[in-house]
Amino acid sequence: MSPKVAILLANGFEEAEAFMIFNALKRVKIDVEFLSCSNDFEVLSYHNVIVKAHGLLKQKNTTLYDAIVLPGGPEGTVNLGKNGDVINFIKLHDENGKLICPICSAAIKVLGKNKLLKGRQYTCSGDLFMMENDGVYLNKDIVIDANLFSGQGLGYAYKFAFTLAKKLGMDEKEVQFQAEHIYLYDI
Amino acid sequence: MSPKVAILLANGFEEAEAFMIFNALKRVKIDVEFLSCSNDFEVLSYHNVIVKAHGLLKQKNTTLYDAIVLPGGPEGTVNLGKNGDVINFIKLHDENGKLICPICSAAIKVLGKNKLLKGRQYTCSGDLFMMENDGVYLNKDIVIDANLFSGQGLGYAYKFAFTLAKKLGMDEKEVQFQAEHIYLYDI
Numbered sequence: 001m002s003p004k005v006a007i008l009l010a011n012g013f014e015e016a017e018a019f020m021i022f023n024a025l026k027r028v029k030i031d032v033e034f035l036s037c038s039n040d041f042e043v044l045s046y047h048n049v050i051v052k053a054h055g056l057l058k059q060k061n062t063t064l065y066d067a068i069v070l071p072g073g074p075e076g077t078v079n080l081g082k083n084g085d086v087i088n089f090i091k092l093h094d095e096n097g098k099l100i101c102p103i104c105s106a107a108i109k110v111l112g113k114n115k116l117l118k119g120r121q122y123t124c125s126g127d128l129f130m131m132e133n134d135g136v137y138l139n140k141d142i143v144i145d146a147n148l149f150s151g152q153g154l155g156y157a158y159k160f161a162f163t164l165a166k167k168l169g170m171d172e173k174e175v176q177f178q179a180e181h182i183y184l185y186d187i
Numbered sequence: 188m189s190p191k192v193a194i195l196l197a198n199g200f201e202e203a204e205a206f207m208i209f210n211a212l213k214r215v216k217i218d219v220e221f222l223s224c225s226n227d228f229e230v231l232s233y234h235n236v237i238v239k240a241h242g243l244l245k246q247k248n249t250t251l252y253d254a255i256v257l258p259g260g261p262e263g264t265v266n267l268g269k270n271g272d273v274i275n276f277i278k279l280h281d282e283n284g285k286l287i288c289p290i291c292s293a294a295i296k297v298l299g300k301n302k303l304l305k306g307r308q309y310t311c312s313g314d315l316f317m318m319e320n321d322g323v324y325l326n327k328d329i330v331i332d333a334n335l336f337s338g339q340g341l342g343y344a345y346k347f348a349f350t351l352a353k354k355l356g357m358d359e360k361e362v363q364f365q366a367e368h369i370y371l372y373d374i
Contacts, residue, residue: 016210023203155370183342
């Protein structure tokens with residue numbers, strides 16, 4: 001059975017990060033869906049595009065996914081970080097050893113802000129690491145520490161997704177084939 | 188005044204190409220919008236995400252943009268290529284020397300199919316170039332011939348967008364800065 005991944009969307013989400021990760025995971029046949037973290041299926045992206053999520057977090061909050069992805073976006077990560085449903089959902093997955101996958105500002109503004117980095121190594125964008133001291137920041141494109149799988153930013157979103165696919169047990173040659181099929185060689 | 192760009196969406200459009208190009212152009216302050224090519228603002232992407240366009244092509248079909256972008260997607264480019272409104276819109280822009288910007292399969296399945304490559308050099312994904320003999324295929328990531336600005340595929344979508352921004356007259360240093368800000372160095 002394919003691994004299941006949820007990408008959590010709140011208003012202000014970084015649309016290209018969300019779609020690049022979604023797209024790459026779909027290409028390697030991972031069962032991935034967008035979950036809106038509000039009561040509305042429609043979510044407004046960072047640069048003002050309305051996207052309809054596949055489901056509502058409120059209706060899936062007891063579902064265990066193999067990985068949950070937290071995209072960036074200046075307001076998006078603020079909105080994720082102050083949403084109790086999101087924090088409970090992350091805690092549920094963390095306690096069950098599922099992959100927690102923030103990219104860009106999400107490691108700091110969602111996890112760090114809620115003391116969920118828990119001393120683990122992580123990466124995030126720019127110098128946001130200075131905002132919290134809950135984890136150990138590394139200036140790398142991708143950092144994996146136990147079940148915390150973090151990415152630095154938008155330019156690495158495809159590498160982040162294809163690396164996540166391999167971490168989720170997808171066949172390495174197939175992942176490489178799919179990446180090269182879309183002209184991505186540095187994954 | 189900022190250049191104006193329209194990204195044309197039809198059901199089946201390659202969501203990551205569309206969003207990467209949209210995102211990059213937004214980051215360099217280009218006035219870019221998604222236009223739905225049907226009567227419905229909602230468009231269904233290649234991997235089944237509903238996205239709400241900013242406008243309808245039918246309501247903008249006499250507006251002259253500085254560039255029109257045609258994303259890929261196996262069904263998306265079939266749907267663009269058989270849509271009379273799309274073809275008329277492309278012809279209007281081509282006749283006025285505006286940039287026509289297909290990526291992935293769009294050069295062949297939208298332009299080639301409708302004899303709109305007109306002998307110009309272009310690129311497209313895979314070996315689709317064998318389907319039409321209306322233009323001169325080059326195996327390159329980006330090909331610019333007069334006002335035809337084509338890209339090979341998804342992995343080059345950011346390079347395509349930032350190169351397009353420079354072609355539209357945006358400041359080269361600012362474009363480079365914005366690219367590096369999101370960890371993209373090879374543009």
